[in-house]
Amino acid sequence: MQIIDGKNLAKKIREEVAEEVELLKKDRDITPGLAVVLVGDDPASHAYVKMKARACKEAGIYSITHEMPETISQSEIEETIAMMNKNPNIDGILVQLPLPPHIDTTKILELIDPKKDVDGFHPYNFGRLMTGLDGFVPCTPLGVMEMLGAYDIDPKGKDACVVGASNIVGKPMAALLLNAFATVDVCHIHTKDLAAHTSRADILIVGVGKAGLVTEEMVKDGAVVIDIGINRLEDGSLAGDVDFEGVASKCSYITPVPGGVGPMTIAMLLKNTIKAAKERK
């Protein structure tokens, strides 16, 4: 069994991004810029946004965070997005989710200029992903594909199982695997017999947010197991959706939590931001 070291891979990618940013500045006078919208006081969202801002700074990417109170109106967020769409110094726009329940999230995401949609959440980019066209791909599933590539794991012809069917993780993950010629099962809360699907998978990808959901007997011998879940346990420690100790003994590759997929998400955001800057200018 080999551990897929997302932390180290992400570090390498962030160094490569920093080098590319330096060249963009020197050769083309381009400083990539990212604008982040952060609404409310959710501590996890604040922590993620802080990590994203720090990663930008380290890579030489300009970033600005628009912090808004929980009580902000739909139209005020919309006006902020419209302003960022027009701002020539901003290449990427990211709205940290979730937004408060009184906000229409779909409408907000649809307002983002698809050319600045570095999270890949706009239906335009999702449609391009589904049809196999170039566009912006959500950072977490993109990071998973980068990890598979770095460890020479080719999905072609493999049975893959994605557990979780969210718009920002499960669905784009399934599309990427399909585009890479895997045979893909997508499981969700209404799946009748989860183990029947997971135990067939050569590549098992889990992103649900339920600690210990996937246990040893649900995993095929020699499978590649990618754990996207991040759960805070009662003792304050972090755990994924996969029972790491049990599953690690029978799979060929596994990602740890923390230090697996999480750091890759931020590295992919930086990559998407320089992609946006290069394509716009």
Ligand code: GUN
């Ligand atoms: N909330 C949870 N994950 C994400 C993410 O990847 N991007 C944004 N914008 N919000 C999130």
